[in-house]
Amino acid sequence: MTQVQLQQLQKHLWNIANDLRGKMGADEFRDYILGFIFYKYLSEKAISFANELLQDEGLAEKYHQLDENNPDHAELIDGIKENSVEEVGYALAPKQLFHTIAERGRQGEFILDELSNTLREIERSTLGAESEDDFANLFEDLDLNSTKLGNNANDRNELVSKVLTHLDNIDFDLSNSESDVLGDAYEYLIGEFASGAGKKAGEFYTPQTVSTLLAKIVTQGKERLRSVYDPTCGSGSLLLRVKREVQDVDMIYGQEMNRTTYNLARMNMILHDVHFAKFDIKQEDTLTRPQHIDQRFEAVVANPPFSAKWSADPIFLQDERFSRFGKLAPSSKADMAFVQHMLHQLDHNGTMAVVLPHGVLFRGSSEGVIRQYLIEKLNVIDAVIG
Incomplete structure (x- = not known):
């Protein structure tokens, strides 16, 4: 990704962040947009890790295609999640992947409850693992029931679905080990939020x-x-x-x-x-x-x-x-x-x-x-x- 493309991505993310502004201050909607970006990152990382394991086993399926209701798939998913916790520190099931939930939101489904449960499941998947301290209560600031996201559940669902849909359309190029596109974009947003937060930015x-x-x-x-x-x-x-x-x-x-x-x-x-x-x-x-x-x-x-x-x-x-x-x-x-x-x-x-x-x-x-x-x-x- 060129510097120009990176700058375009950064501006696009800032525009998405502004969808969340509403009645919130910079520090409040910062927590939501950065939290959603982080969830997308974890999801794409989990997909990449799982697909490598499936490929090593000589299987044609991709992780997002596995069905937990299929006994053979369920066994595969459990094995992948166990390996994922050991290697990358956490685990996500196919139905919990960012794209899966974002797509349901795009189709007009109510996703807030499942999204909340998924974020908590990411934290719970690390219990007893070496990574537990690093993931404990990591999403506690993402209150999807907050009236700051909308006066009622449907309004909140519509706004969150819109933001997830925007993020779902962005390719963060995680497979490129030579670049840190997402990291750079994340740092850019933190800097922009710092500028908007005034004197408290140094915190x-x-x-x-x-x-x-x-x-x-x-x-x-x-x-x-x-x-x-x-x-x-x-x-x-x-x-x-x-x-x-x-x-x-x-x-x-x-x-x-x-x-x-x-x-x-x-x-x-x-x-x-x-x-x-x-x-x-x-x-x-x-x-x-x-x-x-x-x-x-x-x-x-x-x-x-x-x-x-x-x-x-x-x-x-x-x-x-x-x-x-x-x-x-x-x-x-x-x-x-x-x-x-x-x-x-x-x-x-x-x-x-x-x-x-x-x-x-x-x-x-x-x-x-x-x-x-x-x-x-x-x-x-x-x-x-x-």
Whole structure:
């Protein structure tokens, strides 16, 4: 796909997203359109995996043609679903495929109940599997009974069917291993939603030019990374940008406090073909409940929320992340607390890059003490880019 074709696809997706706008704000209809795109991706991935297995068995049938009411087909479907959970992390039955449900919606059938059940079944298919944590409650923000989609069930069904039909007509070219059409389109939409969300955008998205600079800094001179970590990962765009700068990253780690954005980050990883065993995204407050505290990372990147509030409880002076500084960042500005946390998680030969408000360069009091310690005692600051 050429750059022009990609741009046309991106604009087409944005137009589809606008079908959902209605009474919703940008962040609300973002959750629906990105969730539907993600479902289409999972469906096409499942079809591709299943058809390869059928071909290996010398069978002429395609996965979408299998009938669960046929005993022979039912046995095949069960085997394929079992293999799918092990290899790609989840399973879908033929009747649950995106095209199947979209086509029923196109024909005027009521699909909301089955669509809701299908999204929950994707999550349930991972129970007890290695991928369970990565798929748990992944679609919880897609409330198909919300009046924001329409005042009654029929109106909601009509709107959702329209959006699924539009998406069903798009070829995301998943068979092309040389391109990441869907991933690029998804990133484009996240960026557009960030623009529409105004000041809150930084909660889930770092502008591409900024994330590229940070990614180049932490990967300078390297072809692969053992690990990369973002303690305030948002939608995961910064972590994925780091991954693009090298041939491979063995493991991606992140933490995000906002539940909806945390779900977005996990979807974003999977959409960019990061295997479920190669990322570990957690949902919690990083400063008060760090989830990877015993680990050290080769690369650490972040765009923390500027001047966020935190407790600054004196008990944190006993926390090894902060104790050597003898001072805590003020409760009204957690910027330096994030820096202290990130340094603690950085491996001795690792590189860290972080976006902060300019105030961290000159504010006094405890921040001045921490800044002086970073420079004089630790000598860890290589560059400040304004």
